Amino acid sequence: MKLQIKNIASLALITSWLLAGCSKSFFDRVPGTSVTTGSYYQTADQLAAATTPLYGTPWFGWNNKCGWSLTEISGGNLRSWSSDVAPFGTMPVSSDNPELRTLWNSPFTVVAQCNALITNISTANTSAIAQNAINNALGEAHLMRAVAYFYLVRSFGNVPLIENPSDNIDDFQNVPTRSIPDVYKFIVRDLKFAEANCTPNVAATGHGSSGSASAMLAKVYLYMQNYDSARIEAEKVINSGEFSLLPNFGDLFITNNNNNKESILAMQWTPHGPGTGYDYGNSIQASWAYSSSITQTGDGYGSAAPTIDLVKAFEAEGGDTVRRHFTIMLPGEHYAELDVNNGGYTLPLNASSQGTQAQCKKYVIGAPGDPDNSLAPPIAQAGGNNTYIMRYADILLIEAEAILGQQAKPVTSKGIDTSAATSDPTALKYYNMVRARAGAPQVTSFTYKQLLNERRLEFALEQDYWFDLGRIDGFKATTTNNGIQSAPHPVARAIIAQQERGTYANNYPDKSVLYSSKVTLTDDNFYCLVPSNESSSDPQLLQSPVPYDFTW
Numbered sequence: 001m002k003l004q005i006k007n008i009a010s011l012a013l014i015t016s017w018l019l020a021g022c023s024k025s026f027f028d029r030v031p032g033t034s035v036t037t038g039s040y041y042q043t044a045d046q047l048a049a050a051t052t053p054l055y056g057t058p059w060f061g062w063n064n065k066c067g068w069s070l071t072e073i074s075g076g077n078l079r080s081w082s083s084d085v086a087p088f089g090t091m092p093v094s095s096d097n098p099e100l101r102t103l104w105n106s107p108f109t110v111v112a113q114c115n116a117l118i119t120n121i122s123t124a125n126t127s128a129i130a131q132n133a134i135n136n137a138l139g140e141a142h143l144m145r146a147v148a149y150f151y152l153v154r155s156f157g158n159v160p161l162i163e164n165p166s167d168n169i170d171d172f173q174n175v176p177t178r179s180i181p182d183v184y185k186f187i188v189r190d191l192k193f194a195e196a197n198c199t200p201n202v203a204a205t206g207h208g209s210s211g212s213a214s215a216m217l218a219k220v221y222l223y224m225q226n227y228d229s230a231r232i233e234a235e236k237v238i239n240s241g242e243f244s245l246l247p248n249f250g251d252l253f254i255t256n257n258n259n260n261k262e263s264i265l266a267m268q269w270t271p272h273g274p275g276t277g278y279d280y281g282n283s284i285q286a287s288w289a290y291s292s293s294i295t296q297t298g299d300g301y302g303s304a305a306p307t308i309d310l311v312k313a314f315e316a317e318g319g320d321t322v323r324r325h326f327t328i329m330l331p332g333e334h335y336a337e338l339d340v341n342n343g344g345y346t347l348p349l350n351a352s353s354q355g356t357q358a359q360c361k362k363y364v365i366g367a368p369g370d371p372d373n374s375l376a377p378p379i380a381q382a383g384g385n386n387t388y389i390m391r392y393a394d395i396l397l398i399e400a401e402a403i404l405g406q407q408a409k410p411v412t413s414k415g416i417d418t419s420a421a422t423s424d425p426t427a428l429k430y431y432n433m434v435r436a437r438a439g440a441p442q443v444t445s446f447t448y449k450q451l452l453n454e455r456r457l458e459f460a461l462e463q464d465y466w467f468d469l470g471r472i473d474g475f476k477a478t479t480t481n482n483g484i485q486s487a488p489h490p491v492a493r494a495i496i497a498q499q500e501r502g503t504y505a506n507n508y509p510d511k512s513v514l515y516s517s518k519v520t521l522t523d524d525n526f527y528c529l530v531p532s533n534e535s536s537s538d539p540q541l542l543q544s545p546v547p548y549d550f551t552w
Contacts, residue, residue: 041124044133050117051137051207054144055268057279058113061106062151063267063387064283066099067463070155070528073304075465076499076519077456079354080304089501091525095532103155104531107148108162114145115165132199139197143208143216146190147265147389150220153183154467157527158545161186175538176546181477184224186548191217201242206259206268206386211242215264215390218398225412225475227405234399237264238430243392249437250326253362255375255385265389271382281382285373288360288461290329290351294338296367299380302353304360308514309499310460311358313453320457322439327460329359331508338366355503357511362461363387393437393458396430401451403427408448415474418449418491434458469495470526489523496521 041047065085072078073088080086087093093100118141126134152159158177163186178186194213203209218233237243244261251257259266271281289300306328314324325333331349338345345366351359365372365385375384401416404427408420422428423445432442434454446454452472456465469492470476476487497520505513535541 041121041126042128044129047121047126047129047133047137048207050120051140052268054110054113054117054140055206055208055266056270058109059106059267059387060279060283061102061109064102065287066103066106067151068284068304068461069099070103071463071466072461075469076307076496076501077310077460077465078304078360079307079356079501079503081354082303085304090519091521092529095529095535097531100528101531101533103528104152104534107151107155110148111145111162112165114141114148115162117141119165135197136199139194139199139210139213140208142190143194143198143213143265146187146194146213146220147216149183149187149190150216153180153187154223154470155528156530159183160541161548173538174540176540176543178548179477179545182545182548184220185550187220188217189550191220200240203242203264204259204261206266208265209242211237211240212265212390214240215243215395218395218402219390222398222401222405223471223475225405225410225415227402230398231402231406234395234402237392237395238399243395245392245396245433245437247437249322252388252391253326253365253385254372255365255383256371258375258384258386262392263386263388264391264395266386267389268386269382269384271377271379271384278379278381281376281379282363282385282387283381283383284363284387285365285383286381289364290347290353290359294345294364294366295380296339297378297380297382302359305352305354305356306358306360306461307499307501308356308358308504309501310456311356312500313456317440317453317457320438320440322437323457323460325361327360327362327457329361329364331357335361337371338364340366340370349509350507352504352507355515357504357508360461388462393434396434397451397455397458400427400431400446401448404448404451410474413474413476413487415472415491416448418452418472419447421445421447476526487523487526489521489526492526493521493523 041050068078069085069088073080073085074091079089084099087097118138121134121138157180160175161178161183191213194208195210195217198208198210198213200210203212214233214236218230218237221230221233243264246252246260246262252262269280269282285295286299287301287303289295290302292298292300294300311328314320314328329347331347331351334344334346336344347359353359363385365383367373368376368378373383376382403424404420404422405416407422407424408416410416428444431446431451431454435442452468455468459465473489473491497518499518500516501519502515502517504511505515530541
């Protein structure tokens with residue numbers, strides 16, 4: 001069903017019953033955990049519980065297909081023959097593509113729920129609740145609204161900023177977009193509020209903390225090429241001691257390790273109890289697992305698989321077998337933690353669901369009851385494993401990149417030259433920490449090109465790579481979703497043009513016949529089109545952005 005700006009803007013103004021009803025159009029069912037009206041907030045526990053939905057079901061649409069379709073298929077890490085997501089491999093995606101609509105709808109649903117919580121807290125009788133608990137709930141709402149807008153601005157460029165829905169209650173057909181710099185300014189403001197108001201050292205509970213906000217600020221500043229501020233925020237996180245690397249890379253993707261010490265912020269899936277399951281669980285495995293013999297719940301469609309290019313990227317890093325093993329399955333490879341009742345799972349030699357002789361392992365956690373999937377109920381498309389929004393390895397690489405950026409001093413909007421290098425001891429310390437866990441050799445210097453590759457291998461299939469490609473040519477203040485202006489992406493376009501996105505004619509181990517496929521993108525392909533159902537309802541979405549008033 002369609003979700004338009006008018007539904008998003010009005011969501012924070014309605015009662016909890018209407019909120020649940022409106023949410024049906026978001027998720028095709030009434031959620032059991034909706035943000036409720038202010039009359040509910042009588043205790044600190046009730047207030048804390050009201051923030052829980054901000055991490056779960058509103059993100060289902062993003063996590064289900066469209067998020068990884070944009071970030072991994074467009075980025076050249078995955079390929080698919082499925083008609084709904086395959087267009088993301090060539091860009092642009094048609095404005096009437098259903099997954100493009102979800103790409104827009106899901107984060108805006110999060111925005112609406114955050115706005116609802118902020119509005120309801122401000123009108124509730126919270127006299128019996130400690131002020132720090134109130135501040136924390138407001139901080140979490142600002143944090144997750146910022147995260148949602150961070151996804152939106154990187155996906156679409158100019159987007160509407162809906163902070164006070166009552167401003168648009170009588171004029172839904174004329175909600176303007178705001179410029180990329182204004183959206184980033186809004187994100188920074190929300191994150192600073194969250195940093196100041198969220199409780200520290202609570203990320204292990206599945207809720208965002210003050211440190212989570214600092215980490216997101218570091219990443220946002222990196223995108224803005226504000227390397228000084230990115231480093232300040234990254235070092236706050238590092239020095240806090242709240243987060244650390246897990247010793248074993250593979251342990252990051254086990255359900256029993258949800259909200260582990262490395263997890264800074266994550267989508268929380270709870271596919272248990274009455275009224276839960278689909279929409280509440282992690283559905284990635286359903287699409288990515290090679291077959292139902294892995295999931296044993298009837299799903300496991302193998303509808304996306306690693307590209308030849310991603311496999312070769314791991315092979316080029318000779319010693320990087322640890323990350324590859326837990327990211328990509330190769331034919332004949334054995335996984336003792338999957339299908340444990342039958343002695344483990346070995347990927348068949350003829351496995352090649354997308355013609356690349358490789359299948360996904362990351363986020364593929366097996367059948368209910370398998371060690372990696374112990375929290376899932378015996379139903380399809382409802383894993384219990386979290387989806388990372390950010391983890392500590394990212395902070396370490398952000399610190400390393402910020403130092404390199406400080407030294408390289410790139411021209412504004414041009415990005416760091418890929419040949420720029422550093423041997424700074426602090427940068428090397430954190431860069432090598434990430435490599436050490438992967439079993440990769442330690443280095444005495446690294447270039448920006450090498451750092452970008454390190455990020456690709458570390459975070460492959462974690463819904464980030466397309467955004468990395470979009471930022472490496474510098475902070476772009478223009479967008480093309482309304483046909484106004486293109487921003488140059490020469491380095492990113494060159495990287496993408498070299499990626500092998502084709503297929504092998506035969507099964508493993510025969511790679512003698514390659515049907516090569518490479519993609520040439522233009523500068524206007526780096527932002528998605530506004531969904532046609534949205535622009536037809538609000539033609540302002542296709543017009544020049546309007547400056548946002550930050551004074552009220």
